[in-house]
Amino acid sequence: MIVPFYLGEQPDSEGRAITEIWAWNFEELEYVHNYIQWLFPLPEPSAFNSHAPIVDEQVIQSFHSNPRLRQNLLHSFTVMLQFYGLQRQESEDGKIIISKSEDYGNRKGEWVCMFNHNYLRITRILKCLMTLGLENEAQGFYECLRQIYQEDSNQIGSKTFHYWTIAVKGNEF
Template sequence: MSHSISPLIDFYRGEAPDHQERTIDDIWQLDAFWLEHIHDYIQWLFPIPEASRFNTFAPLLTDGICEAFAEDTALRERQRHSLDVMLRFYGLTREGQAVVALPELDIATHIWLKAGGHNHLRISRIIRSLHLCHQPEFAASFQQAVISLGTTQGIVSAQSVAYWRNANRH
């Protein structure tokens, strides 16, 4: 086990748990019910530089962690696996670098297609984290998909869409 610059990197490598003693593999195995109702894992899967008001134990994305993602293909691949977990939760999937809707995507069952809610904040975080963790192509494809689907198949608020549009600009 190699020592890293951060508990977040150790977590991402599968070498240490999060603040609730869950490994990344444990989180990847959560079903849709738990992904919806547990609110303190998303900050570990998709870190950003700002502190979370929902999870004070979440690590922050630092310049050193960004560099680690830039230099380590395995870290970026593992974050793409985290993206795949969340895409399934949102009724989406990746086809190469493109993000597309699964056949079962439906406004009646996918809460993120509604006007508001915590999933809109999660989506903003995912876009921003992917961008900052040196995966701008995946940030852009996810961003494009949620904006397009949220405004054509859902009733996503203009405010949420604006946050999504701006999520990869910082």
């Protein structure tokens, strides 16, 4: 179900097209909770959404081999970066850099705070990017999150940062 959804050929379990979700405002992205599993699917079931898709090896290979799927995943990632007040850039040598945007000061209050559900979303995003072929974006995002954690470790917490680290580095860090 996830490949046709990502290609814009089929809606999610709630009848929403991917382009509709991409067009949501920040309030919708914050308060609707059953879309993140569709934008960033994983190989394991969601503890929060029984209708969430689960990717298998065939889906993973589809994302790795189909540039349009990866481009649409990158679009989903860009939508969430904007929500977090972050931006994606590519350096001259091709390195992906995620950094704070001009809107970071306004957006930070929505998610950099104790026990925020967006921390779980970020773990999911990192894992998904690593699984579906956008490892460079995941690494760039992690580096940005590491800097934010250094500034606000009292709000994020070491356990959360540990989950983010495992999401991009596995258990070998």
